[in-house]
Amino acid sequence: MSTFLAILLIAAMIAVVVVFIRGLVIFMMNASAEAKGGTSGPSAAALKSNKMMQYRIFFQAVAIVIVVLILMLAGRG
Template structure:
């Protein structure tokens, strides 16, 4: 059971890093013309979505750590 949780934790950590990198790349692709335009651009929407995914995966990783710590305390 613990090895399964560790694998899930590693997967959540990798997903967090991937979402962070993709969000930063999308943010860096925002041009000055897009910043002056009307409303949000496609790259800013993608950047925002990736950062929301990052927060979700990060929260998931913290939850898995809490479960692992709780399971370790039970043994």
């Protein structure tokens, strides 16, 4: 069970990094496009960047829950 949780934790941490980098890339592309000519309201890229950061927070929460489960199991054994 502990090995399974460790694998899940690694997968969650990789997901956090991938989503974070993807969100940053989208943010940078959006920032350069807005610098060239502003638009009224949020652009599609800005909304996508925001969604990526929301996914990052979700995956971080999942990773924290897995760490808590691992610590609880380690404390019992």
